[in-house]
Amino acid sequence: MSDHVLSLSSVDSGYGEVQVLDDLTMHLDAGEIVCLVGPNGAGKSTVLKTAFGLLTPWEGTVDFHGRDIGGMAPEDIVREGIGYVPQTDNVFGSLTIDENLRMGGVARSEGLGEVITELYDRFPILDEKRSAKARTLSGGQRQVLAFARALVMEPDVLLIDEPSAGLAPNTADEVFEDVVAVNELDTAILMVEQNATKGLNISDRGYVLDQGTVAYEGTADGLLDNEEVSKLYLGG
Template sequence: MLEVDGVDSGYGDVQVLDEITLSLSAGEVACLVGPNGAGKSTVLKTVFGLLEPWTGSVRYHGTDIGGLAPERIVREGIGYVPQTENVFGSLTVAENLRMGGVARDDDVETVVADLYDRFSILDDKRTAKASTLSGGQRQVLAFARALVMEPDVLLIDEPSAGLAPNTAQAVFDDVLAVNELGTAILMVEQNAREGLAISDTGYVLDQGRVAFADEADALLDDPEVSRLYLGG
């Protein structure tokens, strides 16, 4: 479904990614882990068109989408939930969800109504400003807003960042709920063990390169990966 093949990318003239290769299949959850500065978020930004690949290709259903504008990539079927500024704080929950569907050519209300059914906490908070939500509730809203376009693939950057452990676990449960809707997920997660625990496939990035790639369970059981990247 999604293939990143030999991609170099970065910011200005500063290279961050070095021949990154990874793939995502239909219905799969894949997690990118690794130390700060390894290039994890840069991978998502490059896939989503916020950065352009310098070399290599980003293919979606076999078509090269590298360098397309984010609004084109959303229409192609890829959603993105950034780590920060992922909701409009001054807008209500309902307004945020309608904003998520501005690129749709049909009636957005039917899709929004379905999301209220799936994420009941949002139904209870329809008229609340997003700025008044808890951290976990804001993440649910960010997921739901991205799902208004009914993407086949959702890119999620650090969903548990800044959350208390019990709230983070609830957010991981929501990630799985999104996946159960049939949406494949490529996720960056600093909380490596928990991120891999809910994933099918894992990639360990280090200094802009893929250091390890395997089934998520195998990475969790790998003594070298554990020692170097998972805290022993």
């Protein structure tokens, strides 16, 4: 029996008439962190948007626990058990931290208070600032809030787009630690990260995308040690 919780098979996808993904196949297994790396325009963010229903695959399938969810509405995909943290606009700046978390749980029918309490225990910085407006948080703190808001629905899979974008190196390192902490909640993570080396360093496996398809795949250590991958995509 497959451990794949999420898989994209022979997927073509894009925007309008512009194709971005070309016969792309990849998977995410239970408990994994998988990092997508590659040059700008390779289709990394498009993978996440297609998996989350923001784009409908032109061809191929998106399977979650063996069920084809390709083209399903994002709000329904959230209920199925997939969370998404976009690179930008991932928190409501005019709302408090507590209000942001409650917004993340609008689709929950019960247990909202309990799960928010657990998230405050997991991320003490949010507990300390629960009445603060999200716009007053630092970049790293906003990312933590974005993670927590996506976790209110207790997803099996979390899709994260460029968690370190725009952050100072020390803050980025803290955010990567938070990604690992999220994974330790039994949440499988599919992550896009422009800082390929740091992204792969916390991952189990990785895919290198180029021109909308998988150019290389393997264990994170294997990709980091691959001289050709390092030269072409990791700045080595």
